[in-house]
Amino acid sequence: xxxxxxxxxxxxxxxxxxxxxxxxxxxxxxxxxxxxxxxxxxxxxxxxxxxxxxxxxxxxxxxxxxxxxxxxxxxxxxxxxxxxxxxxxxxxxxxxxxxxxxxxxxxxxxxxxxxxxxxxxxxxxxxxxxxxxxxxxxxxxxxxxxxxxxxxxxxxxxxxxxxxxxxxxxxxxxxxxxxxxxxxxxxxxxxxxxxxxxxxxxxxxxxxxxxxxxxxxxxxxxxxxxxxxxxxxxxxxxxxxxxxxxxxxxxxxxxxxxxxx
Numbered sequence: 001x002x003x004x005x006x007x008x009x010x011x012x013x014x015x016x017x018x019x020x021x022x023x024x025x026x027x028x029x030x031x032x033x034x035x036x037x038x039x040x041x042x043x044x045x046x047x048x049x050x051x052x053x054x055x056x057x058x059x060x061x062x063x064x065x066x067x068x069x070x071x072x073x074x075x076x077x078x079x080x081x082x083x084x085x086x087x088x089x090x091x092x093x094x095x096x097x098x099x100x101x102x103x104x105x106x107x108x109x110x111x112x113x114x115x116x117x118x119x120x121x122x123x124x125x126x127x128x129x130x131x132x133x134x135x136x137x138x139x140x141x142x143x144x145x146x147x148x149x150x151x152x153x154x155x156x157x158x159x160x161x162x163x164x165x166x167x168x169x170x171x172x173x174x175x176x177x178x179x180x181x182x183x184x185x186x187x188x189x190x191x192x193x194x195x196x197x198x199x200x201x202x203x204x205x206x207x208x209x210x211x212x213x214x215x216x217x218x219x220x221x222x223x224x225x226x227x228x229x230x231x232x233x234x235x236x237x238x239x240x241x242x243x244x245x246x247x248x249x250x251x252x253x254x255x256x257x258x259x260x261x
Contacts, residue, residue: 003077007086010035014085089148109151126170139237
Protein backbone atom coordinates (compact mmCIF):
# COMPACT_ATOMS: atom_id res chain seq x y z
CA UNK A 1 0.00 0.00 0.00
CA UNK A 2 1.51 3.31 -1.13
CA UNK A 3 0.80 5.79 1.64
CA UNK A 4 1.20 9.52 2.23
CA UNK A 5 1.70 10.34 5.91
CA UNK A 6 0.78 13.92 6.85
CA UNK A 7 0.98 15.50 10.30
CA UNK A 8 -0.81 18.74 11.13
CA UNK A 9 -3.49 17.77 8.63
CA UNK A 10 -6.37 19.51 10.41
CA UNK A 11 -5.47 22.98 9.13
CA UNK A 12 -2.91 25.20 7.48
CA UNK A 13 -0.04 23.77 5.51
CA UNK A 14 -0.73 20.14 6.39
CA UNK A 15 -4.29 20.34 5.11
CA UNK A 16 -3.21 22.14 1.96
CA UNK A 17 -0.41 19.62 1.29
CA UNK A 18 -2.92 16.77 1.53
CA UNK A 19 -5.06 18.42 -1.14
CA UNK A 20 -2.02 19.14 -3.30
CA UNK A 21 -0.80 15.54 -3.11
CA UNK A 22 -4.29 14.22 -3.79
CA UNK A 23 -4.53 16.33 -6.94
CA UNK A 24 -0.99 15.91 -8.24
CA UNK A 25 0.33 12.47 -7.21
CA UNK A 26 -1.81 9.67 -8.67
CA UNK A 27 0.15 6.72 -7.24
CA UNK A 28 -0.82 7.50 -3.62
CA UNK A 29 -3.27 4.79 -2.57
CA UNK A 30 -4.08 5.97 0.94
CA UNK A 31 -3.60 9.02 3.14
CA UNK A 32 -2.66 8.74 6.79
CA UNK A 33 -3.81 11.99 8.33
CA UNK A 34 -2.67 13.06 11.80
CA UNK A 35 -4.20 15.87 13.82
CA UNK A 36 -5.91 16.60 17.10
CA UNK A 37 -9.44 17.27 15.82
CA UNK A 38 -11.42 14.41 14.33
CA UNK A 39 -14.04 16.77 12.87
CA UNK A 40 -11.36 18.58 10.85
CA UNK A 41 -9.80 15.32 9.69
CA UNK A 42 -13.21 13.99 8.62
CA UNK A 43 -13.87 17.19 6.71
CA UNK A 44 -10.57 16.78 4.86
CA UNK A 45 -11.32 13.13 4.17
CA UNK A 46 -14.49 14.14 2.34
CA UNK A 47 -12.47 16.46 0.09
CA UNK A 48 -9.82 13.90 -0.87
CA UNK A 49 -10.53 11.32 -3.57
CA UNK A 50 -8.31 8.61 -2.06
CA UNK A 51 -9.03 6.44 0.99
CA UNK A 52 -7.92 7.97 4.27
CA UNK A 53 -6.94 6.65 7.65
CA UNK A 54 -7.58 9.21 10.38
CA UNK A 55 -5.44 9.50 13.50
CA UNK A 56 -7.01 12.02 15.88
CA UNK A 57 -4.09 12.23 18.30
CA UNK A 58 -2.08 14.79 20.19
CA UNK A 59 1.46 14.31 18.92
CA UNK A 60 2.82 15.63 22.22
CA UNK A 61 1.55 12.71 24.28
CA UNK A 62 4.25 10.49 25.75
CA UNK A 63 3.18 7.40 23.82
CA UNK A 64 2.57 8.92 20.38
CA UNK A 65 5.87 7.86 18.78
CA UNK A 66 5.61 4.38 20.29
CA UNK A 67 2.09 4.02 18.90
CA UNK A 68 3.22 5.27 15.50
CA UNK A 69 6.02 2.70 15.46
CA UNK A 70 3.56 -0.08 16.33
CA UNK A 71 1.20 1.01 13.54
CA UNK A 72 4.02 0.97 11.00
CA UNK A 73 5.19 -2.45 12.16
CA UNK A 74 1.67 -3.86 11.89
CA UNK A 75 0.61 -2.30 8.59
CA UNK A 76 3.98 -2.36 6.75
CA UNK A 77 3.08 0.55 4.41
CA UNK A 78 5.26 1.91 1.64
CA UNK A 79 5.50 5.59 2.55
CA UNK A 80 5.85 7.50 -0.70
CA UNK A 81 5.38 10.92 0.90
CA UNK A 82 6.03 11.98 4.47
CA UNK A 83 4.89 15.51 5.27
CA UNK A 84 5.76 16.91 8.69
CA UNK A 85 3.56 19.99 8.95
CA UNK A 86 2.61 19.81 12.62
CA UNK A 87 4.08 22.62 14.66
CA UNK A 88 3.32 25.84 16.48
CA UNK A 89 4.91 29.07 17.60
CA UNK A 90 4.28 31.55 20.40
CA UNK A 91 5.34 35.19 20.31
CA UNK A 92 6.92 36.71 23.39
CA UNK A 93 10.14 37.11 25.32
CA UNK A 94 11.66 33.98 26.83
CA UNK A 95 11.02 35.32 30.33
CA UNK A 96 7.40 36.10 29.49
CA UNK A 97 6.34 32.85 27.83
CA UNK A 98 5.42 29.88 29.98
CA UNK A 99 7.89 27.04 30.24
CA UNK A 100 5.16 24.69 29.02
CA UNK A 101 4.74 26.67 25.79
CA UNK A 102 8.46 26.86 25.14
CA UNK A 103 9.15 23.18 25.78
CA UNK A 104 6.03 22.33 23.78
CA UNK A 105 7.49 24.09 20.75
CA UNK A 106 10.73 22.16 21.11
CA UNK A 107 8.89 18.87 21.58
CA UNK A 108 6.56 19.22 18.61
CA UNK A 109 8.75 21.14 16.17
CA UNK A 110 11.93 19.19 16.91
CA UNK A 111 11.53 15.96 18.89
CA UNK A 112 8.35 14.64 17.26
CA UNK A 113 9.46 15.60 13.74
CA UNK A 114 12.79 13.84 14.27
CA UNK A 115 11.08 10.77 15.68
CA UNK A 116 8.59 10.48 12.83
CA UNK A 117 11.35 10.80 10.25
CA UNK A 118 13.49 8.16 11.93
CA UNK A 119 10.64 5.70 12.36
CA UNK A 120 9.38 6.22 8.80
CA UNK A 121 12.69 5.75 6.97
CA UNK A 122 12.64 1.92 6.96
CA UNK A 123 9.29 2.10 5.16
CA UNK A 124 10.42 4.49 2.44
CA UNK A 125 11.64 3.05 -0.86
CA UNK A 126 13.22 4.66 -3.92
CA UNK A 127 11.41 7.75 -5.24
CA UNK A 128 9.92 8.51 -1.82
CA UNK A 129 9.92 12.07 -0.54
CA UNK A 130 10.11 13.75 2.86
CA UNK A 131 8.74 17.29 3.18
CA UNK A 132 9.52 18.97 6.49
CA UNK A 133 8.00 22.37 7.17
CA UNK A 134 10.59 24.72 8.60
CA UNK A 135 10.17 28.49 8.19
CA UNK A 136 11.95 31.59 6.97
CA UNK A 137 12.41 32.15 10.72
CA UNK A 138 15.12 29.49 10.40
CA UNK A 139 17.38 31.97 8.61
CA UNK A 140 17.88 34.30 11.56
CA UNK A 141 17.74 34.42 15.36
CA UNK A 142 14.56 36.27 16.33
CA UNK A 143 14.14 37.88 19.76
CA UNK A 144 10.56 37.55 21.00
CA UNK A 145 10.22 34.56 18.69
CA UNK A 146 13.38 32.88 19.93
CA UNK A 147 12.33 29.31 20.62
CA UNK A 148 10.24 29.00 17.48
CA UNK A 149 13.00 30.39 15.25
CA UNK A 150 15.57 28.13 16.89
CA UNK A 151 13.35 25.09 16.44
CA UNK A 152 12.92 25.86 12.75
CA UNK A 153 16.67 26.34 12.32
CA UNK A 154 16.95 22.79 13.59
CA UNK A 155 14.38 21.55 11.07
CA UNK A 156 16.25 23.20 8.21
CA UNK A 157 19.64 21.84 9.27
CA UNK A 158 18.24 18.39 10.06
CA UNK A 159 16.39 18.11 6.75
CA UNK A 160 19.34 19.17 4.62
CA UNK A 161 21.63 16.77 6.45
CA UNK A 162 19.10 13.97 6.08
CA UNK A 163 18.82 14.67 2.37
CA UNK A 164 22.59 14.32 2.03
CA UNK A 165 22.57 11.06 4.00
CA UNK A 166 19.93 9.71 1.61
CA UNK A 167 22.22 10.27 -1.36
CA UNK A 168 22.18 7.20 -3.59
CA UNK A 169 18.83 5.90 -2.30
CA UNK A 170 16.67 7.97 -4.68
CA UNK A 171 14.77 9.17 -1.61
CA UNK A 172 14.95 12.90 -0.91
CA UNK A 173 14.17 15.32 1.91
CA UNK A 174 13.10 18.93 1.43
CA UNK A 175 12.87 21.68 4.05
CA UNK A 176 10.10 24.15 3.28
CA UNK A 177 10.92 27.66 4.51
CA UNK A 178 7.96 29.97 3.92
CA UNK A 179 7.57 33.43 5.31
CA UNK A 180 4.21 34.47 6.80
CA UNK A 181 1.34 32.45 5.32
CA UNK A 182 -2.40 33.07 5.53
CA UNK A 183 -3.26 30.22 7.92
CA UNK A 184 -4.44 29.78 11.50
CA UNK A 185 -0.82 29.75 12.69
CA UNK A 186 -0.88 33.38 13.79
CA UNK A 187 -4.16 32.90 15.66
CA UNK A 188 -2.16 30.74 18.07
CA UNK A 189 1.06 32.75 17.89
CA UNK A 190 -0.71 36.00 18.76
CA UNK A 191 -2.29 34.65 21.94
CA UNK A 192 0.90 35.75 23.70
CA UNK A 193 1.94 38.80 21.67
CA UNK A 194 1.58 40.79 18.48
CA UNK A 195 3.36 39.83 15.27
CA UNK A 196 5.60 42.50 13.73
CA UNK A 197 3.66 44.76 11.39
CA UNK A 198 5.93 44.13 8.41
CA UNK A 199 4.96 40.46 8.23
CA UNK A 200 1.52 41.42 7.04
CA UNK A 201 3.19 42.83 3.93
CA UNK A 202 4.57 39.42 2.97
CA UNK A 203 1.61 37.14 3.71
CA UNK A 204 1.59 34.33 1.15
CA UNK A 205 -1.15 32.10 -0.20
CA UNK A 206 -0.84 28.60 1.33
CA UNK A 207 -1.89 26.99 -1.95
CA UNK A 208 1.02 28.60 -3.79
CA UNK A 209 3.50 27.81 -1.02
CA UNK A 210 2.48 24.15 -0.97
CA UNK A 211 2.48 23.83 -4.75
CA UNK A 212 6.05 25.11 -4.87
CA UNK A 213 7.00 22.82 -1.99
CA UNK A 214 5.74 19.80 -3.92
CA UNK A 215 7.49 20.88 -7.11
CA UNK A 216 10.75 21.42 -5.23
CA UNK A 217 10.38 18.04 -3.55
CA UNK A 218 9.76 16.22 -6.82
CA UNK A 219 12.70 18.00 -8.46
CA UNK A 220 14.98 16.94 -5.58
CA UNK A 221 15.68 20.36 -4.06
CA UNK A 222 16.70 20.21 -0.42
CA UNK A 223 15.07 23.57 0.35
CA UNK A 224 11.93 25.32 -0.84
CA UNK A 225 11.57 29.08 -0.40
CA UNK A 226 8.47 30.73 -1.83
CA UNK A 227 8.48 34.33 -3.04
CA UNK A 228 11.07 36.91 -3.97
CA UNK A 229 10.76 38.66 -0.62
CA UNK A 230 11.74 35.57 1.37
CA UNK A 231 14.59 34.74 -1.00
CA UNK A 232 15.97 38.24 -0.52
CA UNK A 233 15.50 37.89 3.24
CA UNK A 234 17.47 34.63 3.20
CA UNK A 235 20.41 36.30 1.44
CA UNK A 236 20.14 39.36 3.69
CA UNK A 237 20.27 37.17 6.81
CA UNK A 238 23.41 35.44 5.55
CA UNK A 239 25.29 38.61 4.64
CA UNK A 240 24.38 41.08 7.39
CA UNK A 241 25.90 40.96 10.90
CA UNK A 242 23.33 39.76 13.40
CA UNK A 243 23.82 42.72 15.73
CA UNK A 244 23.11 45.13 12.89
CA UNK A 245 19.96 43.22 11.99
CA UNK A 246 18.81 43.36 15.62
CA UNK A 247 19.36 47.12 15.60
CA UNK A 248 17.25 47.42 12.45
CA UNK A 249 14.55 45.33 14.08
CA UNK A 250 14.39 47.68 17.03
CA UNK A 251 14.21 50.69 14.74
CA UNK A 252 11.29 49.11 12.89
CA UNK A 253 9.53 48.37 16.16
CA UNK A 254 9.93 44.73 15.19
CA UNK A 255 8.93 43.47 18.59
CA UNK A 256 5.44 45.00 18.48
CA UNK A 257 3.58 46.00 21.62
CA UNK A 258 5.17 46.24 25.08
CA UNK A 259 3.46 43.04 26.24
CA UNK A 260 5.91 41.07 24.09
CA UNK A 261 8.75 41.94 26.43
